[in-house]
Amino acid sequence: MTKALNELTIAEAARALRAKECTVRELWDACVSESKKRNGELNAYLELFEADDVAIEAAQKRIDEGDTSMLCGIPLAMKDNILIEGHIASASSKMLANYVATYDATITKKLKEAGALFLGRTNMDEFALGGSTENSAYGVTKNPHDLTRVAGGTSGGSATAVAAHMAIAGLGTDTGGSLRNPASYCGLIGLKPTYGAVSRSGLIAAVSSFDQAGPLTKTVADAKALFDVIRGKDLMDSTSIDTVAIPEKVQRIGVLASLMKGIAGTPVEIQFNKTIDYLRSRGMEIVEVTIPSVSPALAAYYIINFAEVSTNMARFDGIRYGMAVRGKTLLEDYVQSRTEGFGQETKRRILLGTYVLSAGYIDAYYRKANSVRELLRAEYAKAFEAVDVIATPTMPTPAFTIGAKADPVSLYLEDVFTVMANLTGTPAISIPMESIVENGKELPAGIQFSAPHGGEERLFNIGALVRGEKM
Amino acid sequence: MASVDDVKKLAALARIGVGEAELEKFAKEFDGILAYVGQLDALSVDTKERVLPAVRNVMREDGEPHAPGAYTEALAKQFPEREGNYLSVKQIISHD
Numbered sequence: 001m002t003k004a005l006n007e008l009t010i011a012e013a014a015r016a017l018r019a020k021e022c023t024v025r026e027l028w029d030a031c032v033s034e035s036k037k038r039n040g041e042l043n044a045y046l047e048l049f050e051a052d053d054v055a056i057e058a059a060q061k062r063i064d065e066g067d068t069s070m071l072c073g074i075p076l077a078m079k080d081n082i083l084i085e086g087h088i089a090s091a092s093s094k095m096l097a098n099y100v101a102t103y104d105a106t107i108t109k110k111l112k113e114a115g116a117l118f119l120g121r122t123n124m125d126e127f128a129l130g131g132s133t134e135n136s137a138y139g140v141t142k143n144p145h146d147l148t149r150v151a152g153g154t155s156g157g158s159a160t161a162v163a164a165h166m167a168i169a170g171l172g173t174d175t176g177g178s179l180r181n182p183a184s185y186c187g188l189i190g191l192k193p194t195y196g197a198v199s200r201s202g203l204i205a206a207v208s209s210f211d212q213a214g215p216l217t218k219t220v221a222d223a224k225a226l227f228d229v230i231r232g233k234d235l236m237d238s239t240s241i242d243t244v245a246i247p248e249k250v251q252r253i254g255v256l257a258s259l260m261k262g263i264a265g266t267p268v269e270i271q272f273n274k275t276i277d278y279l280r281s282r283g284m285e286i287v288e289v290t291i292p293s294v295s296p297a298l299a300a301y302y303i304i305n306f307a308e309v310s311t312n313m314a315r316f317d318g319i320r321y322g323m324a325v326r327g328k329t330l331l332e333d334y335v336q337s338r339t340e341g342f343g344q345e346t347k348r349r350i351l352l353g354t355y356v357l358s359a360g361y362i363d364a365y366y367r368k369a370n371s372v373r374e375l376l377r378a379e380y381a382k383a384f385e386a387v388d389v390i391a392t393p394t395m396p397t398p399a400f401t402i403g404a405k406a407d408p409v410s411l412y413l414e415d416v417f418t419v420m421a422n423l424t425g426t427p428a429i430s431i432p433m434e435s436i437v438e439n440g441k442e443l444p445a446g447i448q449f450s451a452p453h454g455g456e457e458r459l460f461n462i463g464a465l466v467r468g469e470k471m
Numbered sequence: 472m473a474s475v476d477d478v479k480k481l482a483a484l485a486r487i488g489v490g491e492a493e494l495e496k497f498a499k500e501f502d503g504i505l506a507y508v509g510q511l512d513a514l515s516v517d518t519k520e521r522v523l524p525a526v527r528n529v530m531r532e533d534g535e536p537h538a539p540g541a542y543t544e545a546l547a548k549q550f551p552e553r554e555g556n557y558l559s560v561k562q563i564i565s566h567d
Contacts, residue, residue: 102545299508324551339488351481371516
């Protein structure tokens with residue numbers, strides 16, 4: 001084996017552990033030592049956890065006794081908004097800098113039961129609001145392919161940790177593209193599951209009707225391995241469901257010509273067309289699909305995002321936990337705690353959410369946005385009668401330079417391809433295409449596939465075809 | 472479009488303090504953001520008849536409570552101020 005232990009995929013590590021080519025401890029140590037070496041410059045982890053000797057030994061014992069759980073003994077990076085009992089979960093906010101989780105998120109519990117290990121908690125945009133991990137209260141995460149560029153976001157820390165081999169795989173959450181965006185920028189696989197396929201219990205909420213947790217991995221097979229462990233209906237999340245599996249085969253791929261107009265002639269479009277040509281050469285049928293509501297969808301997405309964020313952030317009041325600044329009156333306690341605890345983008349969205357939900361504007365903004373959402377959902381359902389998956393680029397550009405998108409609207413526009421899956425609740429995956437060379441640097445870029453609800457297997461199949469992986 | 476006064480009012484409603492310099496900045500940014508999301512205004516979708524969302528909360532029956540006090544200490548540890556197992560807050564109604 002020529003790869004270092006920390007460079008292995010989940011499947012490779014699981015095999016190596018069973019072939020006794022390495023121990024769980026050696027695999028853990030390899031990831032930790034790379035993380036210690038590189039975290040200073042990359043800022044992927046906010047905290048590296050002490051080795052949990054009990055968990056490491058238990059995982060080794062399970063493997064020695066023939067346990068077949070793929071994740072047993074695999075060190076993972078966990079986004080800072082996923083609760084792990086006894087560890088701080090701050091959502092990269094000053095508001096929760098001292099908040100220690102009092103219980104495990106459902107996905108944490110499932111990963112622990114599978115024998116997985118947690119290396120640390122990773123950087124993100126504060127409360128998962130952003131798209132570049134520049135909105136963290138703890139500094140920006142750098143892209144390992146070019147340190148002057150962003151890693152993407154909001155799960156940027158987990159993406160950089162995996163891409164720089166500081167973890168075997170990572171977990172994140174996706175509200176409007178937060179797994180797929182950093183996957184595209186860092187050259188990884190990122191899956192946003194069907195809404196409800198994975199429990200949200202124990203995730204720090206951003207937009208409750210959009211949020212889903214999912215994997216960031218080096219291979220499609222690894223994404224499937226993680227998804228298979230974390231999925232499933234959960235009594236602790238009333239919106240979770242047992243998804244109904246749909247046929248797994250992919251034969252017809254839809255492309256959305258109207259959404260592609262904005263990136264005509266760009267390097268991303270060129271790579272996208274190349275990938276589509278390759279899929280055609282492999283026997284796929286490419287069909288143009290029309291979904292009229294994609295054009296107002298991004299505006300609708302942001303209105304719903306602002307509205308739900310302002311509602312979800314109302315729980316942070318400086319009284320029971322987290323940042324607690326004290327003034328002369330109870331009202332001052334609230335105001336001062338929130339003023340000091342929240343960063344710029346969080347405040348911006350709370351104020352905008354308050355605006356779009358206010359009595360005079362709720363019909364014009366929030367209710368209209370929800371109608372667009374329902375319309376879009378119906379149009380996607382119709383389109384999926386004719387095609388098995390729909391393909392777009394994941395992001396309009398490769399990773400941009402840190403600080404280049406200081407104007408909020410310019411950053412929001414980056415989400416034009418990814419938000420559709422959150423609005424409609426459909427699953428979507430980002431798969432690396434060929435890299436784009438800019439100023440002598442090879443920058444990754446992803447192709448995104450979405451499928452009807454419950455169509456994750458379809459996404460793994462088409463993803464494996466693009467990557468030349470055998471599933 | 473948003474004026475400085477609008478932002479001030481929103482901040483008060485949202486229990487957030489916004490300094491003078493920030494007020495100007497937010498008001499300017501909100502113009503751009505509201506102009507963008509305001510494109511929905513031109514759209515004629517029927518908002519009168521409210522569509523029942525496809526995803527919604529479903530409540531479960533209460534049951535299987537955990538042992539009393541099982542989480543008390545872990546939760547109380549997070550309190551900014553405590554008296555025993557009570558969360559201590561400012562007096563709201565005064566006697567004078």
